[in-house]
Amino acid sequence: QQQVKQSPQSLIVQKGGISIINCAYENTAFDYFPWYQQFPGKGPALLIAIRPDVSEKKEGRFTISFNKSAKQFSLHIMDSQPGDSATYFCAASKSTGSARQLTFGSGTQLTVLP
Amino acid sequence: DTAVSQTPKYLVTQMGNDKSIKCEQNLGHDTMYWYKQDSKKFLKIMFSYNNKELIINETVPNRFSPKSPDKAHLNLHINSLELGDSAVYFCASSHVSQGVQYFGPGTRLTVL
Numbered sequence: 001q002q003q004v005k006q007s008p009q010s011l012i013v014q015k016g017g018i019s020i021i022n023c024a025y026e027n028t029a030f031d032y033f034p035w036y037q038q039f040p041g042k043g044p045a046l047l048i049a050i051r052p053d054v055s056e057k058k059e060g061r062f063t064i065s066f067n068k069s070a071k072q073f074s075l076h077i078m079d080s081q082p083g084d085s086a087t088y089f090c091a092a093s094k095s096t097g098s099a100r101q102l103t104f105g106s107g108t109q110l111t112v113l114p
Numbered sequence: 115d116t117a118v119s120q121t122p123k124y125l126v127t128q129m130g131n132d133k134s135i136k137c138e139q140n141l142g143h144d145t146m147y148w149y150k151q152d153s154k155k156f157l158k159i160m161f162s163y164n165n166k167e168l169i170i171n172e173t174v175p176n177r178f179s180p181k182s183p184d185k186a187h188l189n190l191h192i193n194s195l196e197l198g199d200s201a202v203y204f205c206a207s208s209h210v211s212q213g214v215q216y217f218g219p220g221t222r223l224t225v226l
Contacts, residue, residue: 032213043118043204043217044157087155093213096162099145099169100213104157 003027004092006105013112019077021108023090026071030092030103035064035075038087038107047088048075080112117141118218120205126224127195135190135221137205145169146188147206147215148180157204163188164210195225 006023013019025033034049050057050064050073057064063076077084090105118139127133139146147170148160162170163182177193188205202222206215 034214036217038155041220043206043219045217046214049214089157096170098164098167099147099162099210100208100215101159101162101170102147102213102215103159107155107157 003103004090004105006090006108008108009106010109011111013080013110015080015082015112015114017080017112019075019080019084019110019112021075021088021090021110022072023074023105024070024072025092025103027092027094027103028071029094031095032093032100033064033066033073034091034093034102035062036089036091036104038089044089077110080110082112082114085110085112118205118207118216120203120218120221122221123219124222124224126226128226129195129197131195132191132193133195133223134192135203135205135223137188137190137218139186139205139207139216139218141207141216143207143209143216144185145208145210146182146185147208148188148190149204149206149217151202151204151220153201161188161190192223195223197225199223200225 035047036044037047038044061078066073145164147162161180166182182188202220205218208215
């Protein structure tokens with residue numbers, strides 16, 4: 001059972017375009033939603049994150065839109081650059097008492113063409 | 115540098131062998147994790163330790179045994195390695211109250 005569904009699996013965008021990645025979750029116990037960026041041969045790195053009481057969060061060219069009632073959230077990358085080419089993972093976090101459990105989406109391979 | 119570090123970066127071994135991966139964090143976090151990333155890049159949590167206590171233990175074969183000597187270190191020992199264990203293993207850390215986890219660079223394990 002995949003608790004966090006992510007789409008598309010791959011995305012090709014021209015330089016300067018907008019990249020949009022969508023995620024949906026099922027478990028209402030999730031209370032924190034980070035996005036991670038992973039380059040080949042590296043570990044996932046936190047990009048931006050949002051709490052469900054906020055509908056939008058923007059950091060530079062990266063924006064998360066959050067729809068609590070629909071249990072959906074998305075990442076928008078404005079003015080996409082070739083350096084943004086990476087795999088992007090949405091995630092959802094919940095407390096397990098003495099730890100926080102992260103459940104990841106299946107990832108989106110983004111390619112930004114020069 | 116403040117970070118989560120793992121050794122080794124690459125591990126190539128024969129089926130049936132026993133191997134260990136080490137992880138250290140100097141971020142002052144109290145919780146550490148092991149994740150497995152398969153060939154399709156899917157990330158799945160394996161274990162979580164808080165202050166040396168096992169908190170999360172997902173459905174993982176008991177050939178995998180985590181050990182935490184202190185809250186800055188979390189090692190992963192794997193017995194009787196199988197072909198299906200080939201993957202990239204990531205260590206991560208966080209404060210127990212935070213949703214953000216910080217990942218190490220990964221250990222690529224190849225079982226021949």
